[in-house]
Amino acid sequence: MTEILDIVLLSFMIVLAVAVSRMQNLFMAAMMMGIFSFLSAIMFTLLDAVDVAFTEAAVGAGVSTVLLLGTLSLTTHEEKVVKKNNALALLVVLITGSALIYGTLDMPQFGDPNAPVHQHVADRYIEKSEKEIDIPNIVTSVLASYRGYDTLGEVTVIFTAGIGVILLMGHIWRKEDEQ
Amino acid sequence: MRHQGIPRVVSKWLIAPILLFALYVQFHGDFGPGGGFQAGVIFAAAVVLYALIFGLQAAKQIVKPRIVETLVALGVLLYAGTGLVSLFLGYNFLDYTALDPDNAPHGQHLGIFLVELGVGITVAAVMIAIFFSFAGRRRLR
DSSP states (O other): HHHHHHHHHHHHHHHHHHHHHHBBBBBHHHHHHHHHHHHHHHHHHHHTOHHHHHHIIIIIIIIIIHHHHHHHHHHBBOOOOOOOHHHHHHHHHHHHHHHHHHHHHEEEEETOOOOTTHHHHHHHHHHHHHHHHSSSOOHHIIIIIHHHHHHHHHHHHHHHHHHHHHHHHHHHHHHHHHH | OOOOHHHHHHHHHHHHHHHHHHHHHHHHTTTTSSOHHHHHHHHHHHHHHHHHHOHHHHHHHSSOHHHHHHHHHHHHHHHHHHHHHHHHTTSTTTOOGSSSTTHHHHHHHHHHHHHHHHHHHHHHHHHHHHHHHHHHHOOOO
């Protein structure tokens, strides 16, 4: 049953990706990217990664779509059509794509218990987090406690992004604020 | 969308539950999926919805841009501050055992609560700030 769902979802995602790349109407493309994100959120749920699915649904399908639409309302709804065939670009894309596929050949099988990711600290987190941290959601204990330093870095990235946008566009919001 | 009846009525019903759900995701992250990051985004989504339906000016009167700017930094400060407290209590940076050395899991609970709150505040404030900046710009033509 899950396999059928996987196949249906993945084929939907491929269709959407091709449609987005061929579409000239950017408004529709932005909406389709939202649907794409939502489908990948369902994929994450099927893979039992509910925390990631939650983030994907909230950020990918929700806020990014709103921000893309906000950007489109400032620019234009139609993509400029480029008629020229660019052989060099095609070559670069093909080489990059085949290099990426070549890289995945070395990766361990999905769900392989001997994969390096299951050999390192994962066992320790699963065994000891109940005693050391005592919260049921191990994802939260890894994210906020064991790997708290990394999460601090992530928050700093978001902070920097916010500061960047405020610095670039901030004077406009100040002026309107005082009216 | 200011003059459309159905979105106005529906959003009035929806915004309060969305805010409540954001708080639930924030404080229930220890037991189920979710945490500060998702909660912040959901909280910002409620503000974005309000701004889309009732206009940017109305949203800015409720969520003051000056406060949003402060909150952007406050979340990171809360996070890093928790780490500094444990550092000054003689433990490693972000080792929450320092917050309650006699009962380590309790200290961990408190530490995780504080840093998740910091994440939630920064994420919500940054999302709102980015939306306000984009929506506040007029079309350049």
